[in-house]
Each structure stands twice: as C-alpha cells, then as structure tokens.
Amino acid sequence: MIGSLPEFTDNGVFLSSLGMWTYPEIDPVLLSFGPLAIRWYALSYLVGFALVWWVLKRRASSSRMNWKGDELSDLLFIYGVLGVIIGGRAGYMLFYNAEQLLVNPLLIFQPWKGGMSFHGGLIGVVAAAWIYGRRHQRTFFSVIELVAPAIPLALGSGRLGNFINAELPGRVTEVSWAVIYPGDIVARHPSSLYQFALEGPVLFTILWIFSRQPRPPMVVSGLFLSCYGSFRFLTEFFREPDAHLQFVALGWVTMGQALSVPMVLMGVGLIYWGYTRTAVTPQGDLLIDTSKLPGGGPGKGKHRKRKKQTR
Secondary structure, eight states: OEEOOSSOEETTEEOTTOOEEEOOOOOSEEEEETTEEEEHHHHHHHHHHHHHHHHHHHHHTSTTOOOOHHHHHHIIIIIIHHHHHHHHHHHHHHHHOHHHHHHOGGGGGOGGGSOOOHHHHHHHHHHHHHHHHHHTTOOHHHHHHHHGGGHHHHHHHHHHHHHHTTOSOBOBOOOTTOEEOTTOOSOBOOHHHHHHHIIIIIHHHHHHHHTTSOOOTTHHHHHHHHHHHHHHHHHTTTBOOOTTTOOOBTTTBOHHHHHHHHHHHHHHHHHHHHHHHEEEOTTSOEEEEGGGSTTOOTTOOEEEEOOOTTO
C-alpha cells in the first residue's frame, strides 16, 4: 500500500511527507495440514534447488562435459544439500552468533531456530565438491565450475524468501520506494530485493554468458567469487547491520562486507592464475604454458593438449 506516516522520526530523519509502501501482509505459512506446515521460506529453498538442477542438466548436456543424470542427482541432492545446510548453519553460528554458540553448542544443530549464512554455505559447498571429486575421480574445479553458474538462481530464490519473511530489513531512507516493515514505524530500503536482483538474475546472466564458451580452469569460479563479493559488499550499504554486531570495523564495515572482501581477492587471484597458466583456443583446446607451471623452466614453451571432457 502507498501512503505516508505523520510526524515520525528516526535518527533525525523526518518522515511526515514521505511517500512509501507498507510491507505486504504475507502469512509465512503457505499451507498447513494439522501439525504439518509448509512455509514460504522452505519453499524458496526447494525452488532454489530445482532451478539449480535445471541449470546443471543444461550444462551437463554440453558436449564439453561428461556428466550422467545419477551423478548430477548425487552431487546436488546429497552433497550439495548437506553442504548448504551444514555449512550455512555452522557459518551463521560462527560468524554471527559465536557467543551463543559458546553458551549452547547444540544450537549449531538447530537450524529451525533461524539463522543461515551464505558465506558458511559457500564453504560447505566447496567442501562437498572436494569430497565428491575425491570419491568420483573428478578434479575439484571440474565439479565446482559445473555448479558455479547455477548458484545465483538459488541465491535469488533465498532472497525472495527473506523478503517474504520480513527478514534483513534495510537502513532508514527517504527514497520513494521505501518500505515499512511489520512492527516498524520508519521507512527502510527493501535490501533483500536489492540482493535478490544482483545476486540472482544479474549474477546468473553474467556467469551463464561467460561460461558458454570454453574457459581455463578456475576462471569461472573466480568470476563467481569476485562478482558475488562485489555485489554483496555494495548491497550491505543498504542493509541494516545485525543488531547484536553492528559495524565490525572502521565504524562502517558490516560482517557481510568483511567476509566478502576475501571472496573478491580470491576470485581475482583465480582469474589471474587461470589465464596466466592456461589458455583455451576457440576449438576448445587447452594450451598449457609449462614454463609457468611448477617444475617448468626456460625453453619449455606452450604445449597443446586436447581438453578433457571432465574438466
């Protein structure tokens, strides 16, 4: 609903003539059957995994890759799900609620009480990809770079779940599209929608277009890390800092920004490493400069090696 609030202030922000829209009243429970309930937030995770599954099947059907349906299902629905849930919950407790974790370590096994961290989930997915590769004789980057372009769709779905749950409110603002969250009296940025747009459709489009052509190993992963870290760092300026943490450095850096900086640096490093150590011809051949590899030396130039189907 569009409206205005008479004579409300917050930290000196006058809101009496501010046009805004009231947060839509959305029941967090989509359907209920007696004691069982299907929540919108849980549905957002299911939709996210379904979208990832669709993208993985499209990428796996490419002639450049050699993945079977059962391999994809194991990777996503066993390793991927466990990596997201375990990593996301552990990361949230370690990065955002370490004090509570010290008081009650069992909280890490209680995700239904709320709290999931993307950065923790990312670490969980990376660990899951490494374990999967070890058990199925695939290189780590052949696994992670199959998955990386699909991740933004799951992220976007999760951000919509945040908005439906009225989570992660933005900072107080005077912009015309500001939203009044339930129980609040001031207008704020709809920051979860900003994150949905950048971390979801925008990031997916970048990675999807970039990964359509043969790329050196590590480069797609590096692009994902650098782009996501940059987008997250930017959108954190519009998101209200966690009440119990506030700013963690310099009087303006949030925990989300502090965790995103290493992602950007690592992403740039992977891109540089990938392009300086290897190159890919338009025909899909992988050129390896052995002089830049460990053990290489003068007189050892570039050699052409047919790119493996399971890169």
